[in-house]
Amino acid sequence: MTEDAGDPADRAGAPLLQIESVEKRFGGFVAVDRLSLDIKAGEFFALLGPSGCGKTTLLRMLAGFETPDSGRILLDGEDIAAVLPHQRPVNMMFQNYALFPHLSVADNIAFGLKRAGLPRKEIKARVAEMVALVRLEGLEKRKPDRLSGGQQQRVALARALARRPRLLLLDEPMAALDKKLRETTQLELMALQKRLGTTFVIVTHDQEEAMTVADRIGVMQSGRLEQVATPRQLYETPASRWVAEFVGDVNMLDGTIASRDHGRLTVATGGAGAVTAAAPRQPTEATAISLAIRPEKIKLSRRGPAADLGHADAMNRLDGEVAEVGYYGGLTSYRIRLDTGATLLAKMANTTRLDVDAYRTGDHVVAWFAPDDCVVLEK
Incomplete structure (x- = not known):
């Protein structure tokens, strides 16, 4: 697992949550494999990965x-591995919300407070505070079956926050919402987290959701962390081929290093010919490498980059033909079959209402991209 270094100021204090070499097995299956991770106070952290990667088990x-089979989980320096769930300053919002159908909105929110033995006056004030926080005023007496999916989610969130946990865990909290409501709720959740300053840890398999809400993302595979980074770092500088292919769309060109010159590599690829890539940290011994190029970095034109474009002669130019076109409103995707045999995916923003700049199936195009647009990955 790799972790990108952030701002030194962000690393100054001790983390709120420290997970040290934690392992969890179910029979012969290793769900979480000696995983270590630090999460800062006030951070919105996302655990991202495919089904079965161990993220929900960790949560x-x-x-x-x-209970971990080995390793430690420290919260504010205290090992909480043996502490009962209701005795931890931690709360969890479940994927199915787990609301009590026979209780009203107010009583659902108050449930944990009553179990904690808080005075009735304080419970009433805390419920009113939570109702206002998630904007459910006027719905306090309604039962869950009279609420929309978005309103039910807000009740579950309010109930999870009512005891003012140091750490809030969210298990696929927006999976049941439609796309529009999910996007709106993501923004509301981010604003709420910033306002409260509570540390949030969200589990999701939705890459777009993780990239939207999280300060940092931990990508999991087979019980291990493959990379921990900010959304931008994760997308632009993936640490491995697996991460590059898992997070977003990517073109992957396999090849061998033909030459090295002043921080650049010339790579002989099997299907795209010679490609120049920027490599500030050049591979030391490896000669067989992969180049990862995001589709939006690839530009298309009839003749290649304009002569007046800075360093146009240094651009990678690959001739080909448009094989497939996909229109998605804000952007259009083009699958280009190169003359050299490989296939590239390019995505271009639709900046005009009419399709004057669009390409059609069968059109000859030049796909071009800068050496800086290539991420060098050792095999």
Whole structure:
């Protein structure tokens, strides 16, 4: 696992949550494999990965619903691995919301406060505070079956926040919402987290959701962290081929290093010919490498980059033909079949209402991109 260094000021204090070499097995299956991770106070952290990668198991260990077979989980320096769930300053919002159908909105929010034995006056004030926080005023007496999906989610969130946890865990909290409502809720959740300053850890398999809400993302695979980074770092500088292919769309060109010159590599690829890539940190021994190029970095034109474009002669130019076109409103994707045999995916923003700049199937085009647009990955 790799972690990108952030701002030194951000690393100054001790982390709120420290996960040290935690392992969890179910029979012979290793769900979480000696995983270590630090999460800062006030951070919105996302665990991202495919189904079965161990992210929900890790979340359940943080909540206390599962016990690590080995390793430590420290919250504010205290090992909480053996602390019962209701005794931890941690709360969890479940994917299905787990609302009590026979209780009103107010009583659902108050449930944990009553179990904690808070005075009735304080419970009433805390419920009113949470109702206002998630904007459910006027719905306090409604039962869950009379609420929309978005309103039910807000009740579950308010209930999870009512006890003012140091750490809030969210298990796929927006999976049941439609796309428009999910996008709106993501922004509301971010604003709420910033206002409260509570540390949030969200589990999701939705890459766009993780990239939108999180300060940092931990990408998991087979019980391990592949990379921990900010959304931009994760997308622009993936640490491995697996991460590059998992996060977003990417073109992957495999080849061997033909030459090295002043921080650049010339790579002989199997299907795209010679490609020049910027490589500030050049591979030391590896000669077989992969080049990752995001589709939006690839430009298309009839003749290649304009002569007046800075360093136009240094651009990679690949001739080909448009094989497929996909229109998605804000952008159009083009699958280009290169003359050299490889296929590239390019995505271009639709900046005009009419399709004057569009390409059609069968059109000859030049796909071009800068050496800086290539990420060099050792195999």
